[in-house]
Amino acid sequence: MSPLEYSRAQLMSKKYLIEPHTDCAHCNKEIEKSFVHRILPKGHHIPKDKCTQNGMLFIMKGELLINSEEYPGTTLREKQFILQAIGSKIELLALTEVEYVFYWFNELPLICEERYRHIINETVAPLTYSPMLMNQRIANLITDVASYLEETISCSKFIDLKCQELVYLIIHYYPLPQLSAFFYPISTYTESFHYFVMQNYSKVKNVEEFAHLGGYNTATFRRLFKNMYGVPVYEWILEKKREGILDDLQRTKQRITEISQRYGFDSLSHFAHFCKDSFGDTPRTLRKKAANGERIGKIAD
Template structure:
């Protein structure tokens, strides 16, 4: 018979596995008085507050106080800042679009959200959801970040609200995503990785290239090509300095025809080779 203590011993090293993922759930803690400056949400994000109190300021939640046991949604592309009123612990869940676990309820909820004019709401964690989020905190602290495991937890997270909250509340909660999904900004943030150039990007959205360039400039304040290059540089730098992906994998991910082309891109835009960028990052750790 196993000792009960073995239940709390972790025997795997997920960080060395190619299925290791970091960007689905995140744990964050902040001291009282800390200001988290305005930043743009690069994905739809749920903020689950496990401890403390914060003031949220965004278009969706202007000067809103959220406390232990509550959670909010910020849609992709939205800008949000936080002021920590009491020391905080929270779990973030990042996703591209709501997952459908029940066709009937999903379609009814989407219909309500699209026609409703209710403001975004702050939700209270029901006990099953609270237990789930507490469990996610434990898994993150144990570095349990296997892609398959996290995908299962993602499905569970979608399933729990679907069971324990009314359609009216869920529609109001997710309404910023449904409304925002009609915008040019949402289309761009969801699809920029799929487009090789501006012309392909315009075609993907069903726009003429001149129309897409105009709408893009009006929305983002800079030309589409310049924004796409900047975003590509940010994403490549992030992959080189914060992930364990091989340089070959990163090169392939961003559509370079060869490693030499990828190296030339990095030297041109960062002043260093991909290998040098990764070496400097490790030396500074």
């Protein structure tokens, strides 16, 4: 091989190492949303919002103040990670410049289901929740995932493998008592019916629509729901919607129209009637009262 041919071969080799070639045109992109990598400047605030999936938060650099039911006013530091269940509400404030990766999931991609079931069967509510500390293997994986997400070429199958690897490293490299406390927030949502309910209750207008969405007939759905939650499904949906609407009116700057649509109302007038019946006032008046420091809440039955 001549010197010129050798140099050309070296360049081609480097090109293929730096620029991977894949054809992702027909690949499923949904799995790519599993990981979210963000860098926040100091002082950046993310208002309290409801988790629409289960999520694990991995701190790569800096300090992040989190406020949730499990971690009220907790400062997360480098290499710490936590778990938040679907339906939980979290608020974030960057105390320094902070870099993190969020892993979102509905059900964990398990390589060893037997080990996970053993953990879930041992779950107990901890007196206080404590962040976990990434071991070096997990820290390396999270760093690699963050770098990968910055690349322009994507591969959902590769991300799926990284999800499996992450879960494997968590459930196999920590002691059982620590894992039992860590997974407790999602232990009540391990069945698919629970996941389905928590993901979709805010999107439906009535019980029939809810049942149809899950592929159940209405009578079967009512019975399953009552057995699991102890109350009629429609009553439960209304209560959850009331909680969410009150929270959004008080804690967010979302427009009234957006809140109305989020909870499945056909019109603003329908939404206004619902608020008057439930809370005694229109959405705009309720928001003004909350802004003035007045307490707003459900009308007593």
